[in-house]
Each structure stands twice: as structure tokens, then as C-alpha cells.
Amino acid sequence: MVLAYVGLSILAGGPKDAIGMLRFALPYMHRGKLKVGDSAPDAQLVALDGATRFHIRERSNRRPLVLVFGSFT
Amino acid sequence: MQIYDDYKDHADFLTIYIREAHPLDEWRMKSNEKDKDDVCYVQPRTLAQRVAIANDFTQRFKFPVPFGIDEMNNAANSAYAAWPERLYILDESGRISYKGGNGPFQYDPKEVRAWLAQRYGEVKHAEPAAEKKS
Numbered sequence: 001m002v003l004a005y006v007g008l009s010i011l012a013g014g015p016k017d018a019i020g021m022l023r024f025a026l027p028y029m030h031r032g033k034l035k036v037g038d039s040a041p042d043a044q045l046v047a048l049d050g051a052t053r054f055h056i057r058e059r060s061n062r063r064p065l066v067l068v069f070g071s072f073t
Numbered sequence: 074m075q076i077y078d079d080y081k082d083h084a085d086f087l088t089i090y091i092r093e094a095h096p097l098d099e100w101r102m103k104s105n106e107k108d109k110d111d112v113c114y115v116q117p118r119t120l121a122q123r124v125a126i127a128n129d130f131t132q133r134f135k136f137p138v139p140f141g142i143d144e145m146n147n148a149a150n151s152a153y154a155a156w157p158e159r160l161y162i163l164d165e166s167g168r169i170s171y172k173g174g175n176g177p178f179q180y181d182p183k184e185v186r187a188w189l190a191q192r193y194g195e196v197k198h199a200e201p202a203a204e205k206k207s
Contacts, residue, residue, distance in 0.1 A: 017100070021100065029156060029157065029175055030154050031154060031175070032153065032154020033154075034152075034153065034154065034161075034169055034172060035169070035172070036169050036170060036171065036172055037168060037169065038168065038169050039167060039168055039169075040161070040163045040167050040168060040169050041152035041153065042152075043143070043144075043148040043149035043152050044144060044148065045089060045141030045142055045143060045144070045149060046120065046124065046141065046142040046143075046144060047140075047141065047142070048124065048127060048128055048131060048140055048142070050120065050121060050124040054141065056087065056089075056141070056149065057167065059085055059087045059139065059141075060085055060163060060165075060167065061085055062165055063083065063084050063085050063165060064083075064084040064085070064162055064163065064164055064165060064170065064189075064192075065084065065085045065086070065087060065162070065163040066076075066080075066084055066085070066086045066087070066160070066161070066162050066185060066189075067087055067089060067153070067160065067161040067162070067163065068086065068087070068088045068089065068138065068160060069088075069089050069091055069149075069150070069153060069155035069156075069158055069159045069160070069161075070088070070089075070090070070091065070094075070155075070157070070158035070159075070176070071090060071091055071092065071093045071094050071126075071157065071158070072090075072093065072114065072126055072127075072129070072130045073093045073094055073095040073096055073113075073114060
């Protein structure tokens with residue numbers, strides 16, 4: 001257990017970061033069920049104006065669609 | 074986003090802003106605070122807060138890529154297991170053609186570039202010239 005925590009601390013960048021990873025990251029980080037070849041799920045998104053809604057599929061105009069998921073921090 | 078500039082004539086791009094990875098009230102990162110362009114936000118609890126941070130980001134970096142914000146039910150994030158960051162390519166038929174690894178360690182834009190290059194050709198850029206020392 002101690003070795004695992006030490007290893008995680010090294011991976012995460014420090015003991016506090018190891019706790020942060022365990023508490024806030026692991027519950028949200030997962031492989032997901034999607035595989036290459038699956039039909040891409042759709043979802044509703046909000047535009048930068050905070051009011052306009054659109055769906056992911058609307059942004060694919062008979063061309064490949066590159067999706068870049070992320071956040072600021 | 075060099076990849077966007079290089080291939081926007083061939084493919085569509087969509088950045089999807091999801092829940093924050095290192096907000097101040099969760100797993101905060103010292104690097105965000107030390108950075109002179111500090112990136113310090115709490116986890117948004119409302120859509121308005123999420124929209125505000127998204128606008129901060131796009132305005133700060135003059136981000137040119139089309140942008141969408143995940144609703145507060147995190148539907149897009151859940152559907153794509155996206156957190157904290159991930160790349161996908163959907164083909165013309167709406168099927169997943171590329172699924173990238175989870176960030177940060179497995180997030181690799183070079184794989185997206187390689188996919189696009191295989192289909193549309195490689196786009197090369199000249200190396201920046203080294204400064205001459207006088």
C-alpha cells in the first residue's frame with residue numbers, strides 16, 4: 001500500500017497530487033465503451049454565447065470530424 | 074492549433090469544453106498558479122460559469138477552432154469518456170474512425186495528424202531559422 005502511494009506520488013507529481021488524483025481524477029477517468037467502428041454518439045452542446053444549442057452531428061458536413069475534448073486548467 | 078490550420082480545408086474540427094481537470098477547489102495544480110498567465114478557476118457549478126471560462130480561454134488564445142460547451146449534465150463527456158482530454162475522429166458516415174488515449178499521458182495530437190496525413194497528404198512546415206549570432 002505504501003509502495004503504491006509512493007509510486008502514485010511520483011506519477012502524479014507529489015504526495016498532495018497523489019491524493020488529488022485518487023479523489024478527483026480516478027472517479028472520472030475511464031476508457032469508455034466506444035471502439036473504432038462504433039456509431040459516434042450524439043450530444044447537445046452550448047455555443048460560446050451561452051444560449052445557442054447545437055448537436056455534435058450538426059458539425060459534420062460530410063467530412064471527417066475531429067473532436068478535441070478538454071478544459072482550461 | 075497547427076493541425077486545424079493545415080487540414081481545415083479537408084476536415085471539420087470541433088473543440089468540446091468539458092468539466093475542468095484541475096480547478097482550485099479540487100485537484101489544483103501549482104503550475105496553474107505559478108504560471109504568469111494564471112489559470113485559476115473553481116469547478117463550474119452552473120452553465121453560466123462554464124460558459125464564462127470557455128470564453129476566457131477562447132479570447133485569451135484567440136482560439137480559432139469551432140467550439141462547443143458540454144451541458145452541465147456532462148452528456149458529451151460521459152458519452153465519449155473524454156475527461157480530462159481526448160481526441161476522436163468521426164468519419165463521413167458518423168462512425169468512430171480514431172479514438173485517442175486518455176490525457177495527459179496518452180493524449181497524442183500526432184496520431185490525429187498522422188490520420189489526416191494518410192488521407193490528405195502530409196503538410197510540412199519549414200523549421201524556424203536559428204538566430205545568427207553576431
